[in-house]
Amino acid sequence: MTSSNRQFKDSLYEQLARIGKALASPIRLELLDVLSQGPRTVESIANEVNQSVANTSQHLQILRSARVIESERNGVNIIYRLADQEVLGLCGVLRRVGEARLLEVRQVTEAFLRERGALERTDNETLLERVRRGEVTVLDVRPTDEFLAGHIPGAISVPLSELEQKMADLPPDREIVAYCRGPLCVMSIEAVNRLNEKGYQATRWEEGVADWVARGFAIQTGAV
Amino acid sequence: MTSSNRQFKDSLYEQLARIGKALASPIRLELLDVLSQGPRTVESIANEVNQSVANTSQHLQILRSARVIESERNGVNIIYRLADQEVLGLCGVLRRVGEARLLEVRQVTEAFLRERGALERTDNETLLERVRRGEVTVLDVRPTDEFLAGHIPGAISVPLSELEQKMADLPPDREIVAYCRGPLCVMSIEAVNRLNEKGYQATRWEEGVADWVARGFAIQTGAV
DNA sequence: CTTATATTCAATTATTTAATTGAATGCTTG
DNA sequence: CAAGCATTCAATTAAATAATTGAATATAAG
Structure with a gap:
């Protein structure tokens, strides 16, 4: 050369x-x-x-x-x-490479989820399809400013700190899917645990808005 | 927390x-x-x-x-x-972020291409479509072992060092598209310059096999 | 103009990283 | 078994990076 x-x-x-x-x-x-x-x-x-x-x-x-x-x-x-x-994509790829390639990342992550009773894998892809078809009630349990910055269209903003107050407004016989910042954020774990305790049928979608965007889907900004 | x-x-x-x-x-x-x-x-x-x-x-x-x-x-x-x-994807994203976000990357790159008479942008997407439709003769001008490791299906292996010898075998009236390792590799620039000097109608596809794969297209390994 | 708040800057110290050089290791060949 | 080749390892030195602390800067409010 x-x-x-x-x-x-x-x-x-x-x-x-x-x-x-x-x-x-x-x-x-x-x-x-x-x-x-x-x-x-x-x-x-x-x-x-x-x-x-x-x-x-x-x-x-x-x-x-x-x-x-x-x-x-x-x-x-x-x-x-x-x-x-x-x-955003660069961060996502780095995290995916880390999760796929570094045993330590998986070990740390599984310990984290096990401690919070969320190790059981749901079928994330099936859940995503149902979210897109509007078959479930979608809760965004992040703080309001993060919801306003960008959320899954049709999601309802119920910050974790307000879940107790707002729980009564949720349809009791419709399945709920809650998400927050991503797989390593505890808010949706906590929300799903509380909802299920009160008799709702709630599931955690373990991804976040960034992952939704990475899949090519549009997000909504502002209050709706 | x-x-x-x-x-x-x-x-x-x-x-x-x-x-x-x-x-x-x-x-x-x-x-x-x-x-x-x-x-x-x-x-x-x-x-x-x-x-x-x-x-x-x-x-x-x-x-x-x-x-x-x-x-x-x-x-x-x-x-x-x-x-x-x-x-591979991670490296690709890092390079794209660098090219998009760092003025210095663009400056260095443009100086490099200008020095080699390759600054003029071709319509890379149209070229790609024509490659995929089989309308042009596609040359892979990397060393043979890199060709064998993976190449665009249908591409002919003509390492730059063998271009003089093999040029006569190319159809004289069919348009040629040459590629190598990627936008910052000089082989395809050199090949296109030499081919055009000899009366062929050659264009450089500035991406490489990694970019082809990133677009979701299949590659061929081995000799064909 | 003064005070308060948020943020950045600069200097210091400790830690981490990188290139060089020579030794050590692993495999192959004769 | 010895020699040759490719590769890695370890020690050394220099450069780069990171956290802390206190000073400096920018904006807003009274």
Whole structure:
């Protein structure tokens, strides 16, 4: 290979490695997951991931420098968001490769689900078909701002913290499917457990909005 | 969030970051690109990326530890290969995010193509359709072992080094489309330039076999 | 203009990563 | 069994990365 081709390759991979480096930190991967649910402020993100605001901010600078997130000022707050759907896809692929290839990921995940009584696999694909056909009542049990940022069309927003109050409004003889942020989020596990305790017929759809989008389906923003 | 949820998240992202760290090095990204064309020995890879065998081997250990590549011994040689298609997809998504989001990637790439007289964009999608309909003669100008590892069905293997000898066998009045490893490989550029100089009507399809696979199309292995 | 709040920056320290070099290991051949 | 070849390992050195802490900056409110 000529030396100018060599130089070109070196430059190109140096640049692409910026994205790899952005993904090389556990904290930054969590930041990206948090942002995949919708835009947030630094303080809110820092609380979610249990890190100092300064440390969170530094990691956000690295992600922004790699152009995988963007920011805009809103008064004293800075709102961060994922740069685009392709970045969302990148996070999804990395997680799927991790789940498929790293035994440790599966071990950690199964321990997590077993502790919460959610290890039993439902038929996720059949459930998805029934959701799409409108055969079940779909609950989004994430916080309201994440629902507003984007949700499965037809889903009802019932944040976990409001489930007790709103449970009585749910049709008692219609099957319920609850989802939240994704396979590793406990909200839908908790919601399904509570609903079934009260005699509802609830099932957890273990994916999240990002997975729905990755499947090519449209989402709804705003209140409906 | 309860402390056991926090611990779970910390463990999970620690594990997923192993893959991010694997991708955080320019050399390892190039190794993955090289392996996306087919399995190779350490020495052959080291030559391709212009690194020492020891350094190449160390990076390969990191990639293997992250489970994105696999190895098998073949006498004194060790053959390395990508772990599966999902890893191929991960590399593809990372490159697309880089190309879409990092101005520097586009700058480096355009300079590279301009220097080689290949900056003019052809309509890649129309070309693909014509390839799929069998309307053109398709040449794979990569080395033979990469052709054997996997190629577009119906493509003829004409490694760049053999183009002069084999050119006379090509139908003179049928349009030719040449491809190689991907947008940043010079073989198809060189091949198209030479063919057009000799009066053939040749166009470059700038993607590679990995992109063909990412589009969901089947590839052919072996000699046909 | 001053104070409060949110966020970023800079310096420091500790840890991790990367390239080099020479030794060690595994397989093949004579 | 010894020599050759391919590959990996280990130690060393230098560079890069990460968390903490305190200072600096930007915006809003009184």
